[in-house]
């Protein structure tokens with residue numbers, strides 16, 4: 001084994017080998033993979049080897065499609081067969097709701113270029129004669145689905161990497177990791193120490209333990225997983241003889257079952273509801289190529305359904321049960337990327353579908369290591385999406401929930417119960433007592449809407465408008481006609497201080513920094529000119545700034561800030577997190593309300609739009625900003641949590657005769673739609689440029705240099721390729737959710753990013769991206785949006801339906 005390498009990849013499962021191969025493909029050939037035992041010794045060797053492209057996150061779906069397309073390439077380079085069987089696959093819907101869900105997946109697949117098809121139960125039976133079609137109402141057909149040989153595929157990656165110069169060290173466990181003051185790593189192994197610039201944790205079943213070597217507690221947990229193999233079946237022999245093809249894959253949602261042909265019999269796996277973690281605290285280092293004892297009781301409920309839905313199984317013997325562990329993050333997607341606070345320590349773990357996702361993970365990570373950017377929108381897999389709140393016990397509860405729901409529908413208005421409440425603010429009990437239906441905003445309880453007295457505070461889950469509709473409407477109207485109050489603790493807040501603070505922000509942000517006591521809105525770009533942040537910044541002293549952004553992205557943003565901090569200590573960036581909570585009051589009577597609880601002059605002249613300063617509110621020291629995401633007259637009041645109840649109670653009391661009403665996050669999101677305001681991670685993501693996203697007014701190209709300026713300038717000159725547009729939708733009883741295709745002239749030309757009902761303007765609204773040429777058609781363009789399988793008319797609006805001249809915010 002060499003003693004120095006540019007990169008050490010820890011782990012020779014399918015993911016580690018894919019990372020190794022992709023690094024060589026990007027020209028980094030001084031790379032070494034270290035494997036504890038033989039290649040495939042973790043979860044890889046006993047995988048069922050299935051692959052598919054469908055995924056709830058369109059960006060992850062794209063990387064899955066890439067993975068599947070890669071197998072031919074690595075076979076050719078390595079000369080090693082991956083044992084590919086491209087059979088195509090069915091997902092069988094047992095209820096109309098499930099069929100709706102499949103129709104939405106099909107629609108989303110259209111703008112991803114996927115060639116899925118919605119078919120009837122009868123057509124499904126023709127493709128898969130083993131089913132009893134009476135149990136199904138329809139299905140989706142995906143031709144790009146199949147299975148492969150897990151070991152052959154892993155070795156194909158490894159051989160292709162070796163051919164390009166990579167080295168692989170087997171039967172050699174990494175026992176310790178230490179970082180030298182210059183940032184390079186000492187990788188201590190059973191066979192000696194290697195010095196490396198970069199370390200990749202592709203430890204699979206042991207990723208958590210490898211993380212612990214550098215002081216990390218990664219949110220990853222292994223679950224036991226069963227599949228079984230049947231004896232040969234005459235029914236399968238008949239299908240193969242009559243069609244000349246292998247049997248197609250199938251997912252049967254009601255049984256939580258997946259099936260495929262394995263030699264002359266069937267392979268049938270389950271994501272059983274009685275989900276069982278494996279080695280919940282510590283994975284034993286001596287766990288070899290072993291299987292776990294099967295537990296038939298746990299999978300019996302699925303098998304019973306399987307016997308009904310695939311009747312031939314009733315008289316078929318079972319040859320073998322396989323029970324093996326593999327890992328999941330709390331939301332079921334991988335953990336990829338650089339870890340905040342550690343130089344050149346990278347993750348490629350928690351990959352639960354290594355044969356659908358391993359290629360995409362390798363591509364994204366190698367781009368990131370070589371170019372400093374993954375080159376795609378991989379937020380759905382970014383290790384930075386989990387904060388310190390994702391503890392061992394939290395991860396355990398969420399992974400079990402996610403596993404047991406793997407084949408269940410997640411409705412757009414459905415909040416999942418595991419590990420809740422996790423983080424709460426001092427208002428939690430008070431809001432619950434007032435009928436708040438709470439939501440989980442990245443592990444923080446947040447009010448969604450308030451059920452008036454006599455109404456049960458509970459969502460009825462649906463793809464269509466539901467029981468909250470009329471209550472959210474009343475909340476929106478209360479804001480627009482009078483004044484409303486909501487909690488906004490779920491923003492990220494930062495303090496940026498020091499003699500270099502202004503220069504630092506000027507370099508990272510696209511807008512000019514504000515004057516003392518004022519605020520600006522500003523995007524943040526990466527070097528390629530794509531949007532990686534969207535902030536509000538206030539100057540509170542010459543060398544001190546406050547900044548607000550998306551709370552989900554706090555670690556993602558801190559990682560970027562820390563990467564760009566000057567080395568001389570002249571700037572400190574401090575995330576405030578829940579050290580501050582916030583209340584937002586909004587509506588034409590918001591000023592009257594604020595004036596009743598503060599001694600400060602809050603008149604329009606003394607405290608105009610975009611002003612921001614310290615102020616006592618209800619005798620508590622607060623920081624107040626004159627801004628509101630509702631697009632109305634409004635204020636955000638920030639304070640330490642121990643003052644929140646006092647301030648809230650004082651505002652409620654003072655506002656009683658102004659008609660003050662609590663409103664929740666759902667009303668807030670509807671109100672922002674009426675102003676065509678975009679939101680981070682929906683309209684603003686790292687695949688869009690600032691002019692494409694209609695944020696050009698916040699790009700101060702002539703202020704001097706900033707990161708992404710050159711690219712932004714080019715985008716301005718060329719106009720980019722896309723445009724964020726707003727639409728009024730002729731919706732029936734269902735509004736857009738996000739990710740629906742936009743049609744024009746019989747073709748899918750764009751996609752929806754978000755939408756909902758604008759209750760005050762009384763219109764169904766959507767935002768999305770179109771090619772710029774079509775965007776210029778404006779209201780005359782004949783567009784349609786596909787909502788649950790039905791195309792409805794959508795008209796472009798070029799200005800917000802509420803207050804187009806923005807007078808309310810400034811009144």
Ligand SMILES: Cc1cc2nc3c(=O)[nH]c(=O)nc-3n(C[C@H](O)[C@H](O)[C@H](O)COP(=O)(O)OP(=O)(O)OC[C@H]3O[C@@H](n4cnc5c(N)ncnc54)[C@H](O)[C@@H]3O)c2cc1C
Nearest residue numbers: 011013015036042043044048049050174204205353354355
């Ligand atoms: C029963 C079952 C069925 C499955 N079916 C499918 C399927 O149909 N389709 C699909 O896509 N996925 C399936 N999977 C999941 C799939 O197996 C995983 O997604 C995949 O194996 C993950 O690969 P990995 O490389 O991340 O991890 P692993 O395969 O666990 O590899 C990690 C490697 O790192 C090594 N390692 C760890 N720590 C160290 C160290 N300190 N030093 C040196 N080496 C170390 C280990 O020895 C191991 O070889 C299934 C899994 C199971 C259990």
